[in-house]
Amino acid sequence: MFRTPSDTQLRARVKLLGNLLGNVLRPLEDGRVLEAVEALRKGYIRLHKEDSPTSRRRLEKLIKSLDAETLTHVVRAFSIYFSLVNLAEESFQHQTRRAQVRLGGPLWNGSFDATLRGFRAQGISAAELQTLLDQAAYIPVFTAHPTESKRRTVMEHLRRIFLTTEQLDDTRTGKDRRLELVSQLEGQIQILWKTDEVRSNKPQVRDEIKNGLFYFRESLFKAVPETYRYLEKAIDRVYGPELTAGQRIRVPNILRFGSWIGGDRDGNPFVTPDTTVLALRLQKREVLRYYLSEVVNLSHVLTHSKRLCTISAPMAASLAQDEQRFAAVFGDYPQHFGQEPYRRKLYLMRYRLQHNLNAVDALIEGRSGTPFVDSYPSEQEFLADLTLMRDSLISHGDHTAAHGELQDLIRNTETFGFYLVHLDIRQESTRHTEAVAELLAQQPGLPDYSSLSEVQRLELLGDLIGRTQNFSISREPLSETSRETFEVFEVMARMRHEISPQAFGSYVISMTHAASHVMEVMFLASLAGLAGHNNNGWFCHIGISPLFETIVDLEHIQPVMTALLDNPAYAALLGCYGNLQEVMIGYSDSAKDGGILASAWSLYEAQTQITALARARGIECRLFHGRGGTVGRGGGPTHEAILSQPEGTVRGQIKFTEQGEVLSFKYSNAETAVYELSMGMTGLLKASTSLIREQKQNRADFLGVMDKLAEDGETTFRGLTDRTPGFIDYFYEVTPLTEIGLLNIGSRPSHRKKGDRSKASVRAIAWVFGWAQSRHTLPAWFGIGTALQVWRSNDPQRLATLQRMYREWPFFRALLGNTQMALFKADMGIAARYAELAENTETADAIYQTISDEYHRTVTEVLSIADATSLMQETPQLALSLARRNPYLDPLNHIQVLLLQRCRDESLPQVERDRWLSSLLRSINAIAGGLRNTG
Template identity: 60%
Template sequence: MQENELIPATLPPRDKELRARVKLFGNLLGSVLKRLEGRRVLAAVETLRKGYIALRKQDDPERRARLMAFIDKQDARTLELIIRAFSTYFSLANIAEEDFLYRERRRQVSEGGPLWVGSFDHTLREFHAQGVPADKLQSLLDQLAYIPVFTAHPTEARRRTVMEAQRRVFLAADRLNDRRIGREEREELTRELETRVQVLWRTNEVRVKKPQVQDEIKYGLFYFEESLFQAVPITYRLLEKALRRTYGADESGNPRIRVPSFLRFGSWIGGDRDGNPYVTPAITELACRLAMAQVLSEYLRRVSALRHELTHSTFMCQPSEAFLESLERDSTIASAVFQGGSDRFETEPYRRKLYIMRYRIAETLGTVRRRLKGENAVLPASSAYATAADLHADLCLIRDSLISHGDANVAAGNLTDLIRMVETFGFHLFRLDVRQESTVHNRAVAEILRVAGLHDDYEALDEEARLNLLARLTEADELPKVKAKDLSDEARDTVEVFHVMGRMRTEVGPEGIGTYVISMTHAASHVMEVMFMARLAGLSGRDEDGKPFCHVRVSPLFETIEDLRHVEQVLEALLVQPAYKRLLEAAGNLQDVMLGYSDSCKDGGIVASSWNLYEAQKRIIRITGENGVKCRLFHGRGGTIGRGGGPTHESILAQPPGTVHGQIKFTEQGEVLSYKYSNVETAVYELSMGATGLMKTSRCLIDTPPTDRRDYMGILDELAALGEEVYRDLTDRTEGVLDYFYEVTPVQEIGQLNIGSRPSHRRKADRSKSSIRAIPWVFGWAQSRHTLPAWYGIGSALESWRRNDPSRLAKLQTMYNEWPFFRALLSNCQMALTKADMRTAEEYAKLCHDPQLARRVFALIREEYERTVQQVLNVAGTQTLLDENPTLALSLMRRNPYLDPLNHIQITLLRRHRALHERTDEVETDPWIRPLLRSINAIAAGMRNTG
């Protein structure tokens, strides 16, 4: 298999390097196929590859018919091997591109000039040139908090085992980049690379069983072990280097501007119970303990390594008094550490200290492991580390002591990296958020009040009465007496979650539990219901001095278009509630508010969703500001454009001016995790790009922020209304459109793909837009090459607003060039339009049982697609999609001729699979389901998107 011949011959020299690497991977894969599967399979793959490349160059109905006939002749086993061949090719092409981009960045660094836009170097040079003084920059950095939150949303089709195999291919290929190696060594490395490709081929990329939540927890932890434990310290080092270069250094070579610890990580995996009955209170405990065990294991490894590095002798240097005093305090456990030889390393004090620290970490880790086994283990207070702060203090003592006797450069190495890690990860690794849907709380509170004899029909109360009752109960001295056995299973589990939160705060540290997110928040009482249950679990109340305390932070989640429009009335009612204000102040006076991108887009279309989210953010910041409350926005973004995705740096820059106050929190879902964090090199790049986007948008903390132009906002009001109307005309008001969706996309079969523990539908057997979750909604349209959620309605909105008026087009072009929000919206739209393919989508449309319905619905979609392409190109002032992003354009161009055969194979398989199931329910006898599920994986890999 080789890279296709559609790539222009006049490429920049460095893209030819990438092309050569993709060609090498293709040749190695071809060699493996020929050896292991035989010439016939390789010939079939080549027939389809070359045939569809030719069709991309020039359409030929006869050739197309011959290729479809060729696919129809293949048996299930051969189709499965063909699909796997193309899928593996995509994996290898993705690796080649990732490695190439990393090499390009490395080349820019070696040349010594300004680096890429979004790098720390480029950003700080920009700040310096704009006259940002050192003291203001320090103030800005001190207020930063960059918080990616990993979720188990089922949009990652790859197995962890496959990702590990791909990582080994990446590392083997990277060694080939060394120009110093000779011919024989290069040949040896190429043979090793072929072996790695062979192992990848032999590894099953489809999960045999549906993952349990425990598997998803371990999957999320994989990224910390594989890349983030290395990437985080490197990211801080890059920022320090850029600060030294731009703002200068002190006499010790340290940047004059201090770099605070601003990276934090969150997770929903094991805490997100919205629609997932398998996330139990016990699972939440498991998630916290596994995370703690993972980070402690890393600290143990690093402290062990430092023992062999910090071998300073007291004959050569004099440690600080504070350090020596700490060693003296450790003497109580020295005999246990050194097993009788308590005078060991007396002349090598740092080694001695590190041995003791290693012992204490191991004691803490041992306690966690016993708890994971179900034991009621108590932390040995005299020997273990009780908190991350204790470990951090010991590390800082060593650092300060080294600096005191002239070894600052030694302290600045691996020791400082470990200090950064402890500051970032603590003992908790990540802050585990908890999420549940508002109606669950509503039912639980009603049941508790009824059982306690406090109110017989809470659900019958109006909003004001509910708020008054809940406010009274959250501040009452005496709590309702309710026994767990008197509650239903649902209510008992709902309350138990809060008790688990309390226990885990004690075990892993106060930061171990993050935000309690309430899905479908429609009223202020939905927040107060959670505060009431937190009070029952002892997470809020008054301390011994009578001062209020609150150990839970609640985040209302606004998801639908309607919710976004009503955000004001909910927040205003909540923030003027005296009881809530007191609890919020006790918790730090910071209000988290989460915005849902996926459901709002599924609900009202991309233009209405994007604009209502933009406007909602401004209203939220205004309301919280008027009430004297700090606010942190939490963005529930997915990977695809239809779920709020897009490049992180540009997405952050596109936020409304003045709404990002140094902190940003956002979900990282499914395939996004693997693309960003599977490799150390890419993880460093992504963290840096996100951090600089945050620095730029948080300039409002040190400067007067710009304001949006009123005329631009007025135009977007109109475009959003126009786009929503067109989108709803299709999805809500076109008869049969949901039947079309279910029949022409593999959405029903996606439910059989074992990619997540959570059900794909809220209700069974319900063909409604409200029933299907946003992820399969986007996933299905993407597989069938419609990509509809990411662009439908934009073309009509632009065309209708323009009215063929040249001055109006000029206005839109100016908006595109001047306004980051509008530019990001249309740039992301171009990406989605490029991934769409109407010719292929039309083939999928033939799967619809009602040909007349298919023709009618597809005609609407194709017409809007063509309109959107034309209108977006007119506004962008370009000739073709992605003219302004040639790297991405080339990447997608490389993939299309390989996606074409996969899509047509999938259409054949869907037809055969469904025809078989119309005759029988015997799933075990279906030979087509395995290759069909593999085709879903393969297309997802090729498009680099699922849901």
């Protein structure tokens, strides 16, 4: 019998990888590196079991005694150890799930099988399930936010190590082969050790685009069709017995992917119109290369002879037409594959795809003048050829061949087209206002736009969008920023023709404060021919997504969206775009602005309001969640996050950002990517049942409690971050924020305004990343403890209410569940060591004490509500995973504190300070790897 893997096997794997890393370290500096690593590792493990001031001082003395080179080796050793542990855990989780499938019993919560069985138990019919599937759209959006510190080269090495460990888990592997694999693993770890994990230069946007493409090439092209296959099998198992003859449940194209990489220009001066063009072309090249390789592979699979089967009439007609149209393909061998019609068709398809690839290569390389007239004009024609072959195979009984590799390619073509991902464009609202004001100033008889009221702006823009053909635009008088803003719309119009009409996702407007901010974008789009009014009526080829980020913006979402949706011109244009309004809500800035409680509750209420507004007008609303990797930026398990959304606000579609290290955690390996996509899709289907069943009403008593908790949480958070003298200095001095800016992990600056040290200027990513490094993690929990304590007020009945909210309300449960994870990762003892870096000791001590007191208060309150004795008691596997890292994180944090002291010590010569900088930057990478979702 196949047994479910136990944690003993995981520990054994971690030990094996640790020993192999030790073998690699042993020769370094005559063994001194391994000796230091082992002393620190074992010493801090003992301290976790029993604190000893004497042992702690001895370990800190050891750290101080290490020279720069040895210290760099020690930091790198711990960093690589974390990478290996992450791989071991990922492989173990995959093996555990695979074992559950083989055992044939109930599968994990969130699996397709468990979800569909739950639907059956609720009485959801096959027809209702089909309705859910037909309206489903699950859209992860990849971003290049600077929290992913791994180089692409390092990710490729880790992928190879993962695949080797997978072979070790094969029970058929003999003793000799296992020894070979272990030796191979050691060699791979040695190469990883000798590969620099820190970039020597700051990445350009082009590098970030290529990093994003890595996940499709290495994982998603395999994971997407496999995910669909698992869903189809689960449907057959669960609903198959009740289907009548000839009836089937069809799985449509549910998965779509978006990207901000090369399109997100908000605060990033390096994303230009040319960058956006490059991103689209690189994406197209990536997917064409994949299609070409798969068409070649299929030609070795579909070797059917026409002597032994009869292809369908449409297939025969298509092949004859292609043979006539592309006669030159076969050259001196006109009968090449003459008896094998599928191979002959695939050979013609390969020829055409190669022309597509040659064309995009020429554009990327700046070559022009070469015609590629035989290429596919669109993904639809390529897809039509694939489905034609599938239908033909079915017609002569080859169902297995039709639904094998060929069906996988069809699924991927439906998902990725010739564009790979839908590229979103993002820009800050004032850039559009400035551009519109300058453009209107060129037109005689129009008012001064900047002097108009909001109502007047909406009226003017609505009128102008319908008659932009009369505009005469001169570029020379425009400021450089306005000229570039307008050029982006021209690029969008051009690339829709060059790449695909589906090349773009949404135009996202950050810092949306008014309805006119959306209408300004629509006006600029109309000037580029993307929207407007012509002889055939209104037309619109652009979807605009206003982004509401701060607490104040979220509170104003109702009046802003009411004014927008009630504007006649906008309503007409929206109708032409499928009557679908996307609204983006920002978790990061709202949490930095008013704290996690106020942010979470403002987001909850905003979603309820905008969904109701849209529904009252007969408009579909898709919410775009700007989530980060960590809890302080809306992170947490995707399945639970979707289910925690307000009742009735998820109606078949959901879109969310996948940022930073979350990408490598979820999508580096196809096996994990399938699991993550499945969990997200099932969360979406569960949350969308209001499409087919009456919506449950929100609990009014719970809502009132949350109103008060959010109010007190925000007051507490702002009291610390906005009204405590010296707090911002404390943040800069006790976290490696400044040094994070020196680490070459992203093209975007860490501040909105250079030199501005205010909370508002610091980007939310850097804000969360800095607090995580110093083990405060306060953005994810500060204010929760006080809010809960004040409302509970030692009243047992109120505690019982909070406990009921935790049991019965997915939103509240997810909020406190994620809070527990952030509290678990915090360490007030280590945070105290970072607090010693502050220049004003008295102020720093007071601020640290406030943070520490709130930490302990929050732990106490959360455990009382969860009725638990320890944090993450309900998620023991995750708790064990995080606990396994702590003894290895502790020495890194103490090393980082020492390095920050040395690098900031102005009494030391600059050359001496610079000597420690490399180790410091590597420590940031290492701690991020240990904490995982940190940004």
